[in-house]
Amino acid sequence: MTSPHRSHAVSRPLAGLAIIAAGLFCLASGAEPAAAADDSSAPEMGHQVKGPQNVETVMPGAAGGKPETKIPTKGTDQKAEPEDQSTGKDQSDGNTQPTAADEAQTQNKSEAHAQPEPVYPEGSPLNKSGSQAQSGPAANEAEKSAAAPAEQPKAVEAKPAPTEAEPEGTTTTYGATPEEIEKRMSEETEKPATAAKGSDIEALSNDPAQWPTAAKNYASTRYSKLDQINVNNVGKLQAAWMFSLGTIAGQEAAPLVVDNVMYVIGPYPNEVFALDATTGDLKWSYKPKPNPSAIGVACCDVVTRGLAYDHGKIFITTLDDFAVALDAKSGKELWHTKLGDINLGETTTMAPLAADGKIFIGNSGGEMGVRGWMTALDQETGEIVWRGYSTGPDSEVLIGDDFKAPYESMKGKDLGVKTWPPDHWKIGGGAPWGWVSYDPETNMIFYGSGNPGPWNSNQRPGDNKWTTTIFARDADTGSVKWAYQVNPHDLWDYDEINENLLLDLDIDGHTRKTLIHVGRNGHMYVMDRKTGELISAEPYDTVTSIKKIDLKTGRPVLNPDMKPDLNKVVRNVCPASPGAKDWQPSAYSPRTKLMYVPHQHLCMNYKTTEVGYIAGTPFVGAVVDMYAGPGGYRGEYMAWDPVQKKKVWAIKEKFPVWSGTVVTAGDVAFYGTMDRWLKAVNAKTGDLLWKFRAGSGFIGQPVTYKGSDGRQYVAILDGVGGWSGAIAHADIDPRARNGALGFTGAMQDLPAYTKGGAELLVFAIPKEANAQASADHNHQANAAQ
C-alpha cells in the first residue's frame, strides 16, 4: 500500500504523521482508512501533552554543563535534568508512558516533541473516521449560496482613490475643554513608588532620565516626567542621530535607555544593539542564531516588541522560542533557555517583563493551534521557575485554593478542560503574546491571553477557557488570584493581549485601584485589579459585534445577527479581527488624567470554514476580508477619559495607528503613522505641533529620555510591517483581499505610501533653541502662578 522508500522515511517522532500519510495512500487506492491506521506502531504519540519538556537551559561555562531546570509542577518541587523532561510527563492524568522510543528521542532534542492528536474536518482526506473522504470540502457546496457576481466581466475601469468622507489628520474634540483639563492638572498627584522586590526597574522608572522597561514603568503608563520638550518648543525638534538595524521587517520594539545606554532589538533574526544614547556610538551588538524555519510559523510578520533590562542584564526572546540573557555592559551571553517548539507552531515575539528577580515571557501562535503559556524564568540562571498554561486542568493553569472568580461563569473546577470539546484544549490557543504589568505592592502580574484556535468557532463549542482572559498571577508562584474572560467562546479573533494600565483613579468619590484594559473587542474595561470585577466597560470605537458588556454577568451580549455559522458570510463585523486596538500600547498622563490610545477603525466580512489540525501549520478556518470602518478612515489617535468614560478628542488617520505612544510632563504626546509621519500633538487639545516625514511607516514605540548632555531626546524605531503593514515589505498581493489573514483588504494601498525600513531615529531640540525655549516655558509657568 505504501511505497517502501516512504516507510523508511517516517521516523519515530513523526509517527503521528505516518498515520496521516497512510490515510492518504488509502484515499488514493480506495481502501478503508481504518486499515491504514493499523500500519502505525505508535498511535499513543498523539495523546501526549506538549509542555515544559521542551525546555532546556544552557549556561556557557557553567560547571558540569547544563544547570538543573525546575519543572513547574504545582504543589511539588520537582527537579529534573533536562534529559528527563523529554519523556513527556502528562501532569493532567498521570498517564506517563516513557518507552524505549522515548529514550531514543532524547538523542535528538530537536525532534523530541510530543504531537497533539490531529483533528480533521469532515471531508478532509486526513479524517480517519470521515465517511465523506472522497467528497470535496463542505465549503465548496456552500459557495453556491454565496451571492457572488460569478458572471462579472473582467477588469472594469478602476475608480480613483476615494475621497475620504472625513478629513484625516485633523482633531475632533468631543469632551473636556482645555480649561477643564487645566483644572485637573492643578490637582495632579503622584504617589511615591513602592520599592520593588529584587528589581532595579521601580527606582529607574522614577528617574525621568531613564526608560528602563518598554512601558516605562510597571504600571504601564508610558508617561515621562521630562518637560524640556513641551508644547512651546516641540516644533523645533530635529533629528539628532540615526542607526540602521540592517533587517527590513516590522520594527515594533521599544528602545530602552538605562544610564545613557540605549538598547534596541530588531525583528528576526533578533539582533541586539547597545548604543550611547547621546552620541549614537555603537557599544556592542549581539546576534543570536534563531532557526530560519521559525519564519514559517510566525503569523504576522517576524516582529519582536522589545527587550527587558534588570540588574545589569539585558533579556531578549528570539522568534524560535529562546530566552537569552546578556551582560548589559559587554553584550556577553550569560545564558539561553529554550522555551518552546517551532514544530508545534510556537514563537516568541513579546517584550519580556523583568520583575521580582524573574523574567516573564508568553508564547505566540494562536493561529497555529499552540497551547498558550506564561513562563517565569530566574534572571540569574535562566531556569524556569513556573509555567502557567492558559488552557487545561487547573493544576497546569495554576489555579488553586487562592483563586477567586470575579463572576459566576468563571467559577468551577478545571474549566480549562470542561469548556472545550474533548482534548481540544491541548491545541486551543490562548497565547499571551502581549504585555505584562506588575504591581509591586501585591507582587502580582497582570496580562491577557490570546484568541482560541481555530478562528472557526463552530469547531469548539463552549466558553474555551481561559482564552482571551485577563490573568492576575502571583509573581513568585504563578498562582492565579483571579481571571476574567473577556470574550467567552470568541467568534472573531479578539485576542485580549493588549496592555493593562494599573492606575489609582478617583471614581464616584473613591480612590479605586484599577486595571484598565483597552479591549480588542472595542471596549474600554475599567476593572478592580484586586478582584477582576468590572467598574465600567464602554465602547471606544464602532462596535457591531457586541451589543454591550453586561456588568452583572461580566459577559458581552453578542449581536445575534452576526452568528458566524459555518460557511456563511457575515458582513460588517466591527471591530475587525485586529480589534479596535491591537498590541500597540496606550499611555496615560497623570497631569491631564487622560489616556492616549493609538488604534484602528476597521470592519470586516467573515466566513468560517472547516479546518484540520496539523502540527506546525496554521489552524485558522476563516476567510476574512477587512476594510475601513464607517467614515472611510482606518485609524485614529484618541484621548480618552477613563473616569468619565468618554472620548475627549481624536485624530483620524488614513491607516491604522499601529505605533505605540508616549505622553510627557511637557504635555506633548508622540505617535507615528503608517504613511511615514512621526507626530507630536498637544496632550490637552490634540492639536498637531510637529511632524517629521521618515523613511518608512511607523509601527514602533516612541520613548523619551535624558542624554548625558542633559538634553531630552525622543527615540523610535522606523520600519513598517507587522500584521497590518507586512504588505509593504513582504510578498503579499494587494489585489487579493483575503491575504495576511484578511488584513490585505484594509491595507491594499499601503505599498503606494511606504516600503519597509530598519532605522532607529533619535530627535532633540538643537542646543541654542533649547535654551531659549526652556526660558520661555519657565517664564510662562511662572506667569501662570
Place this chain on the structure above:
Amino acid sequence: MSHNLLSKALVGGVAIGAVVLLGAAADVTPDDSEKGVPPTPSRLLDVPESHIIPGNIKVQPKIENPVADDSDAVNRGMKYFANFNCAGCHAANGAGGMGPALSDHTFKFGSDPANIYLTISHGRPTGMPAWGTLLPSNVIWDLVAYIKSISNAPSPQWGKTTSLDAFKIEQVPAEFQSTPTPWQYTEPFSYGQKPTAEVNSGMNTK
C-alpha cells in the same frame, strides 16, 4: 597564499575555462519521460534550484506535470490547498501572508512545475514546511496544477509599477467567490474600502 598554491589555482582556472568552452557547446537535456507518468525521484534530483550552472552547462530536464491533462486536477488541488492548511499561510487564492503570494507568476524558488513540486516536497529553509513525508506525490502534483492556475495574473508589463494610479483591479474576494481561476473574476480596486462586489450587488446589509 603560498606561491605553490597560487600557481595551482591559476592552473585550475585555465582548466575551468576549457570546460566552459565545452559546456557551451553541449546542453544537457535528459530525455522526456512518458507523458502522464510521474517523474522518477532521480529525474527530480536533476532539477537545479540555481540558475547559475558552473561551466554554463544548461541542465533542463523537461518534467511536465503528470496531471497537466487532467482537467479535474485543479479542483482537487484547490481542495487539498484548504485541507492541508496551505491557505492558512498563503491565504485564499494564494494572496500571501505568512507565506509568499502565489498569485502573481512570481516564485522565489522557480516557477516550473518541477520547481514548485520540490518546494512543496522538500520545503524551503525560510519557512516552507517539507510536505514530502506527509503527502503522496499525486497530491503534490494536484497542488502544483492548482498553484499554476491561481498564479495566472494579468501582467501587462515585465516589471511591476506601484502607485495609487497603477492600482486598477482586485480579485472578487474569496468569501464571495470560490474558484480555481480567481483571475477570471476581478473588479475595480477598492483602496482599503469595502469590496466593490458587495457594494455594487446591494449585499451591504447595513
